[in-house]
Amino acid sequence: MTPLLTLTLHTALRAALAAGDTELVCTLDLGRTSTRVVLEAAGWGWDDQRYPYLAKCRAHTIYYWTGEGFAPVARFGNSLYKLVPTLSGPPTFEIDGIKMLPSAQVSPYADAERKVGLVAPQGKRILDTCGGLGYFAAWCVALGASAVLSYEISPEVLWLRRHNPWSPAATPGVRLVAGSIVAGIAELPDASFDAALHDPPRFGLAGELYSQDFYQQLARVLTPKGRLFHYTGRPNALTSGRDVPAEVATRLARAGFSTTFNGDGVLAFKA
Helix, strand or coil, rough: CCCEECHHHHHHHHHHHCCCCEEECCCCCCCCCEEEEECCCCCCEEEEEECCCCCCCCCCCEEEECCEEEECCCEEEEEECCCCECCCCCCCEECEECCCCCCCCCHHHHHHHHHHHHHCCCCCCCEECCCCCCCCHHHHHCCCCCCEEECCCCHHHHHHHHHCCCCCCCCEEEEECCCCCHHHHHHCCCEEEEEEECCCCCCCCHHHHHHHHHHHHHHHHHEEEEEEEEEECCCCCCHHHCCCHHHHHHHHCCCCEEEEEECCCCEEEEE
């Protein structure tokens, strides 16, 4: 593991040094564990290595050690993908400044736990259509799923996962496919999953993941009475007048699901 820095941690290191402390117990992995670092005027030490203080440490940024210095956990592709700290520890991420996971009132990790619980994963085969940072997959395993197949199309998001200590690495029971669920789902057998979790990007970024054809495929690969949680949010509801959750529920009903609105998404059951 390489250490991760945030403004909160960097400020604590500087404050402890200014107070005359020679050591500080802190977290270097965004709250997963605690460790002890040695404080010196020129830098700080951990795990037999010395690290410098940052000349400028920005808020809303997580830094990782490259081997030569600290750099933001961010990557450019067709957009800017960035791992972003939260007060709760587990990070969220942004695409071009748009937050992909809730974090203002709830930890994104705890939010994933609640949503995974809606599909009752114990003993089930789960399809995770848009894996993101892997929080759904992690909670599926923690709550007893027998197997998880997770798709993530973005190489930038997969890179963020490798730097996020809260993302599952090589987790038994989870198969991660670096590819498109739109293409992949057509190859999956009928009734091969007991439940599905669908957390797509906003409609404007991935309209195909809200299409009638895709919902028909979801219905096909689910077993009878299979459960689906579909995150929708309410993007631009005030400015556009669109009711995305209602549109999603209508299309899911056409695909053979019964639906109810639940929090920031739609919970559906295959008839």
